[in-house]
Amino acid sequence: MSKQDHVLAIDQGTTSTRTIVFDRNALEVASARSEFAQHYPDAGWVEHCPEDIWNDVLKTSRAALEKSGMLDRIAGIGITNQRETIVVWERATGKPIHRAIVWQDRRTAATCQKLREEGAETLVRERTGLLIDPYFSATKLAWILDNVSDARTRAEKGELAFGTIDSFILWRLTGGKVHATDITNASRTLLFDIHRQQWDDDLLRLFRIPAALLPEVKDNSTIFGETDPSLYGRAIPIAGMAGDQQAAVVGQACFTPGMAKATYGTGCFVLLNTGEKPVASKNRMLTTIAYRMGGKTTYALEGSIFVAGAAIKWLRDGLHLITHASQTDDMATRIPHSHGVYMVPGFVGLGAPHWDPDARGLICGLTLDATAAHIARAALESVAYQTLDLITAMTQDGGGTTDALRVDGGMSANDWFCNFLADMLQVKVERPKHIETTALGAGFLAGLATGVWDNEKELAATWQHGATFEASMPNEQRRSMIAGWHQAVRRTLSQNNPL
Numbered sequence: 001m002s003k004q005d006h007v008l009a010i011d012q013g014t015t016s017t018r019t020i021v022f023d024r025n026a027l028e029v030a031s032a033r034s035e036f037a038q039h040y041p042d043a044g045w046v047e048h049c050p051e052d053i054w055n056d057v058l059k060t061s062r063a064a065l066e067k068s069g070m071l072d073r074i075a076g077i078g079i080t081n082q083r084e085t086i087v088v089w090e091r092a093t094g095k096p097i098h099r100a101i102v103w104q105d106r107r108t109a110a111t112c113q114k115l116r117e118e119g120a121e122t123l124v125r126e127r128t129g130l131l132i133d134p135y136f137s138a139t140k141l142a143w144i145l146d147n148v149s150d151a152r153t154r155a156e157k158g159e160l161a162f163g164t165i166d167s168f169i170l171w172r173l174t175g176g177k178v179h180a181t182d183i184t185n186a187s188r189t190l191l192f193d194i195h196r197q198q199w200d201d202d203l204l205r206l207f208r209i210p211a212a213l214l215p216e217v218k219d220n221s222t223i224f225g226e227t228d229p230s231l232y233g234r235a236i237p238i239a240g241m242a243g244d245q246q247a248a249v250v251g252q253a254c255f256t257p258g259m260a261k262a263t264y265g266t267g268c269f270v271l272l273n274t275g276e277k278p279v280a281s282k283n284r285m286l287t288t289i290a291y292r293m294g295g296k297t298t299y300a301l302e303g304s305i306f307v308a309g310a311a312i313k314w315l316r317d318g319l320h321l322i323t324h325a326s327q328t329d330d331m332a333t334r335i336p337h338s339h340g341v342y343m344v345p346g347f348v349g350l351g352a353p354h355w356d357p358d359a360r361g362l363i364c365g366l367t368l369d370a371t372a373a374h375i376a377r378a379a380l381e382s383v384a385y386q387t388l389d390l391i392t393a394m395t396q397d398g399g400g401t402t403d404a405l406r407v408d409g410g411m412s413a414n415d416w417f418c419n420f421l422a423d424m425l426q427v428k429v430e431r432p433k434h435i436e437t438t439a440l441g442a443g444f445l446a447g448l449a450t451g452v453w454d455n456e457k458e459l460a461a462t463w464q465h466g467a468t469f470e471a472s473m474p475n476e477q478r479r480s481m482i483a484g485w486h487q488a489v490r491r492t493l494s495q496n497n498p499l
Contacts, residue, residue, distance in 0.1 A: 004075035005452055008065065008236070009443035010057055011436075012081045012165050013244065014102065014266040015313075017056035020436060021068040022443040024452055026462035028434065029070060032063035039099060044106035044348065047099035050087050053165065054172050058231065065232060075450035076239030077173070077227065078442030080247035081165040083188045086137050088144050088151065088213070089168065091161050094176050098148050100165070101140040104266075104306060104348045108139035109357040115139075120206055127193045127200050129278060129287030134349075134357055135304065137164065138190035138207040145208070155210045162213035164189070166241045170224055173238060178225035180216040182241040183297075187289045192217070194278060194289055197297065220246070221293045221445040240445025242291060244438050245269040249290050249300065251441030252406045252432065253460040260391070260402045263438060264411035267351070268308035268383055270390045271300040272402065283393035284353040293448065293456075301397060303352040303390030307345035307361075309410050311379040314347070321372045325410065331373040332380055332416045338481065340365040342488035343378035350492065353393045358494035365484070383411065384421040385485040391425055404428040408437040415467075423473035424482070433464035 006029065011018045015038065020031040034056040039047040065071050084103035089096045101107070112132045115121070121132045130136055141162055145152040154160050163171065167181040186192040186199075191209060193200040199214055218224060220242045226235040242250065245263055249271050252261040257275035262268060271290060278287045278299040290300035312328055315321045322328060342365050344350075349357035363375065391405070404427055411417055412431050422429040434440070447453045 004073050004450070006068070006070045006073045007076055007078060007443040007447045007450075007452055008061060008074050009078045009080070009439040009446070010061060010169065011244070011439035011442065012053060012057060012079070012169060014082045014104070017053065017060050018436070018439060019057070019060040019064040020439045020443070021064050021070055021074070022440060026434075026440060026444075028436065030064045030067035032060040032067065034060050042107070044109070046102040046104040046348070048085065048102055050089070050096040050100050050168060053100070054169070057169055057172075062232070071233065074236055075452050076237045076446035078240035078444070078446035079166050079169055079238065080242055080244050080438055080442035081169070081185070083164060083185060083243035083245065084135060084137050085165050086140050086144070086162065087165065087168040088141070088160055088162050089171070091159060094171065097151060097160065098144050101144065103135055105140065106134045106349055106357050108134045108143055111139050111142070112357070115206070123202065123206070124190060127195070127203060128187070128190055129194050130188070130190055131284065131286070131355055132190070133355055135306075135351070136188060136190045138203070138209065141209055141213075142207050152210075155213050158212040160213060161215070163215050164243075166243070167215045170238060170241065173227045173231065174225040175228035180218055180224055182220050183217055183292045184220060184243040184246040184289050185241070186217045188243060194287070194299075197292075219293055219295065220291045221448040223449055237450060238446075239449035240442055240447070242442060242445055245271055245302065246289070246291055247441030247445070248408055248438045249273065249441065250444050250459070251437030251439070252408060253463040254406065255456045255460060258402055259406070261406040261408065262387055264308050264383065264407065264409035266308065266310045268305035268387060270303045270387060270394070272394050274299050274301055279397060281393070281397045283396055284355055285390070285393050285397055286352065301394045303393065305383065305386045305390070306348050306351045308383045310347070311343065311345040311382065312411070315376055315379055319375075321376060326414070328376045328380055329414045329416045332377040335371070335373045335377060338377055338381060339367070339370055339374050340484065341370055341374040341378045342484055343375065343382045344488050344492040345379065345382050346492050352390055354489070354493060356493050359492050362488060362492045364488050364491060380414065380417045381420060384417065384424045385482070387421060388424045388482070402427060404430050406430045406432065408432065408435045415469075418467070418469040422469040422471045423478060426471045429469040431466045431469070433466040435466075
């Protein structure tokens with residue numbers, strides 16, 4: 001048999017599933033991608049069909065393996081996933097009992113508000129590093145148990161299994177033999193103590209979750225199990241799993257405290273490595289686990305922006321102002337300034353540092369000479385402004401200062417956006433040569449567990465520089481634009497909205 005020196009990375013995202021084969025130099029050998037349907041059964045509700053996700057995982061992984069011709073050289077599979085999205089399925093059949101409820105879903109906003117009013121957030125913050133918000137998994141899980149016939153009774157009997165998407169894919173890949181998750185996904189459920197690093201009985205009682213539902217929690221880089229041989233023609237170790245944002249931390253080689261990355265996909269997520277000790281935020285940032293390898297845990301501060309690339313998708317599919325996301329670069333460059341137009345993309349509420357699930361989107365500053373280009377530019381600018389808000393809060397929290405931000409994800413391919421981001425942050429914005437770092441991080445984790453790479457130093461050596469963007473905007477102009485942004489945000493927040 002040929003030397004097993006390649007990895008297969010499954011990147012299951014919010015709007016698509018991508019599978020990539022990487023070689024030992026962290027270079028893409030072959031890939032396949034498939035978009036799947038989004039379901040919006042009610043205002044603020046977002047669901048996915050788990051069978052669609054599973055079918056796309058199979059389709060794209062088989063296609064990537066066939067294109068690469070490297071089946072015999074695959075050392076292991078890494079899985080990365082949209083975090084907080086949940087599935088509940090029958091242990092006997094593997095059949096989901098309800099559509100997956102997506103991280104963007106806001107149906108439990110009233111439940112979260114009630115829990116906050118009852119004073120539960122102090123306990124939740126101390127144990128999980130998170131806030132009580134519909135974004136996280138626990139209230140979604142409780143909703144399924146309360147709204148699907150017999151679900152709670154069956155859960156208490158041990159007939160049902162819960163998992164984030166990684167756990168569901170792992171179950172299916174192993175033919176139902178393994179019910180597990182990794183520590184980063186577990187840490188996003190509101191049910192996991194990130195200090196003792198175990199499921200927490202007090203939190204299970206608070207959210208009314210039977211312990212019998214829960215998966216085993218493992219390191220990010222370890223052998224979780226093997227694929228059913230019928231799926232790919234041979235059993236392949238599943239050797240790495242991480243939530244998408246933590247996978248990007250690994251893929252961007254942010255292994256040193258003070259290093260930060262921002263991933264611009266459907267949303268945007270900034271993670272700042274804070275080392276071996278968790279940093280408690282005073283500015284409503286999240287304290288989260290970045291990764292755990294070999295039993296050693298590294299923590300991070302995280303800021304979550306719910307809408308980034310989704311705003312560009314809305315320009316395309318909702319307003320029909322563009323036909324392709326890449327057009328926004330040309331549109332933003334075409335006009336000399338923003339003309340005072342701001343977009344606050346609160347389509348599903350606002351994330352950090354506001355955590356306002358009732359906020360809604362706003363475009364302001366429009367005049368008769370505003371054009372589609374101004375709206376497109378405002379959408380791009382909004383993501384940079386939100387990133388600035390996060391970095392500012394993290395610095396104030398004592399998470400350390402960073403002189404560079406490593407970026408990845410679809411929007412990072414836009415040069416105009418990266419330049420504007422550098423102007424707002426006043427730090428270097430570094431874009432790697434290959435921006436599929438989320439999938440690469442999953443591949444790295446699998447490769448570490450199977451001997452493709454030996455240590456973090458080897459991983460860091462594979463990081464290839466693509467482009468660097470540095471600030472050039474005059475300070476007075478920058479301050480004026482930021483002040484306009486903050487004014488627009490104040491108009492958006494629900495307590496200021498008479499509707």
